[in-house]
Amino acid sequence: MKDLQTNEREKVILVGCQLPNVDDERFSYSMEELKSLVHTANGEVVMMLTQKRETIHPATYIGKGKVEELIRLVEQFEPDVVIFNDELSPSQNRNLSRQLNTRVIDRTQLILDIFAQRARSREGKLQVELAQLQYLLPRLSGQGTELSRLGGGIGTRGPGETKLETDRRHIHRRIDEIKEQLKMVKEHRERYRERRKKNHVFQISLVGYTNAGKSTLFNRLTHADSFEENLLFATLDPLTRKLTLPSGYTALLTDTVGFIQDLPTTLVAAFRSTLEEVKEADLILHIVDSSNPDYYHHEQTVYELLEELDVSSIPIVTVYNKRDIVHPDFVPSSKTASITISALNQHDLQQLRQFIEETMIELMTPYHVLIPTFEGKLLSQLKTETILRELHYNEQNGMYECKGYVLPTHPLHGQLRIYQK
Template identity: 85%
Template sequence: MEKVITVGCQLPHVDDERFSYSMEELASLVHTANGEVVIHLTQKRETIHPATYIGKGKVEELVHLVEQFAPDVVIFNDELSPSQNRNLTKLLNIRVIDRTQLILDIFASRARSKEGKLQVELAQLQYILPRLSGQGAELSRLGGGIGTRGPGEAKLETDRRHIRRRIDEIKAQLKVIVEHRERYRERRKKNAVFQIALVGYTNAGKSTLFNRLTNADSFEENLLFATLDPLTRKLVLPSGYTVLLTDTVGFIQDLPTTLVAAFRSTLEEVKEADFILHIVDSSNPDYIQHEQTVYSLLEELGVTTIPMATVYNKRDIVHPNFVPSPKTDSILISALNENDVQKLRQFIETAITEAMEPYDVAIPAFEGKLLAQLKTETILQIFHYNEQNGTYECKGYILRAHPLYEQLRTYQK
């Protein structure tokens, strides 16, 4: 494990509690990236120092800590500008990275699908491009005459050109994948399958719930960003109605903008959903802040009109001060408890009816195919045979876009 010193700067608009959670989260990210925090260094400042992020005195203190603990890397709890990174690397004489680069590293190790790997590489290259600089004298300009350019500058330009070319290549490849994904979505829409997206802060337990609900085997681990590639599986609800459930990448405070841009096609899955299940870790003391982060990221993606319900997970280790938010319908469960998972299936079935149209019909007994479809393609709540007129009285909910919707209107009671 690599030894790490973490550094944070608390600005006036950030209260002590939130800053403390932010530093703890950075330590969790370090752990996820297989590192070990040996010491934290923090400072309260009115503004970020433009040249070194932290003040002159703190930089000197950091130099001494580096000598004392001999870490492999120093990680800052913020995105450093290219000049800050350069200055700090020079002063500390050690590898310096920031929160964004750490998240990108974790994403790189987590990506499994071709699309995931391309998206991470794109985000990494876009992050690196403005930070490319000549490494010392060997890559600097050579003096001698007016306008003389050294070989280093040429190398820098070659690197930049190579990175830009690679960015264009990746964008072209991703475009093909995005079109492919859109064709899948169109097909699902044509079949009028109800789609539910799981969203939530990283490590809220989305993948564990996804696996328990769909009997899938997506990677689940008590680590940040265990899931990177979206997975979609069928989920059969208690009434027999089948929906599609999609597990998505976890959100995090200050998610790097390059990542939001790179993962836009993955996050499109959320935009196309008929219903959103927001998973929240009820054992985390900062769960309110986590909820706010998810809401603001959904807003950024333009997802504000899709019906949503909240699932508070980890009931077995719930935080003593936990109070559910009144913003949406909610349920408190543990993904590891089978009874709770059954309750959740029932909760989902009840919740999604808000996004559907009710029907109350009398269908002749000879319409066997239609009756069978009602059982699997709609939420059928009442199914009763009326002997007097030889019809089945059916009551339930259906998606307005479903092909059966118009057909059912002819049998309306």
């Protein structure tokens, strides 16, 4: 884009190639998603060009005839950039740029560009720069002119603002520097996580496909103010806030970066430390957009990425969001326990809090204890660190009778044994 502060949008032509293993509906969704990504990057799609092929053309991605058709479209529409729906090889990018005589980028560059806009924290910015440099490294030869233009439109934001040199050693050095800085940030994050573990706080992670409504839900549940907008990748940096449940129990809720199909491998690697927040969770809330016609494939994409992160041992429940604008063909397909809500409806949010609490109870151990009156601190802990269902004073024995649920890993679990009724 020319300038984030202006309303001027860059003109974009999209190009996609449908292979035999992709059905028409799936391909159509994929192109629509690419269009949404362009919108998020402040671009405007003026034309879409698609082709069905047995295999990707090794030199130009699409066939010779389609390249000629694309050249005519470029002359007609004069786009600022042509974006391809797959990752182009360095030679494909060079050949297409030469023939089209305009800027050519691929889906990966577009996603990296959006991440460069969205990153707010130091860690987020470093991770984006690392992913961009790793993507750029094999594409350096013959790109002198393109590199000198970095910082001037979609697919060019980020490290290019300092005018990257074509010297590989310079980039390798910068990659090493970033990795070192990220290592320090990771250690800092791990110290935070250790502190949370010591405090024995129940941790819940929100995961889901990008734009499923995670940030809206996060804000409504925790009264936070994280960025929410109807854009892909509105959230990039993980945020953690306290979540108070109906019983008064306080858990920690973390909002994470949205997933997307064909997420560039450089990005998965770069954001692994951010996604590691999910690994520390006691419960994962998988948010699914029930208004999206492709919701089922979105679910599968998230499950595949969670499998990559190796979090299969953590309990997962599904929250189908956007009930108010649900797709007519929507049918809950989750294998896990699920609930259908709208993040904008107060009653639904209350039901969701109840649903979370009931799910947590299944992971806890019940207790029934008699607490002496002088144990005021213990009573206070039962109210905030366990799910307390009943509390009343027994005048006959001068004790407080308490019933509730406690995490088996919490120190209170052992402490309560001596007061067991």
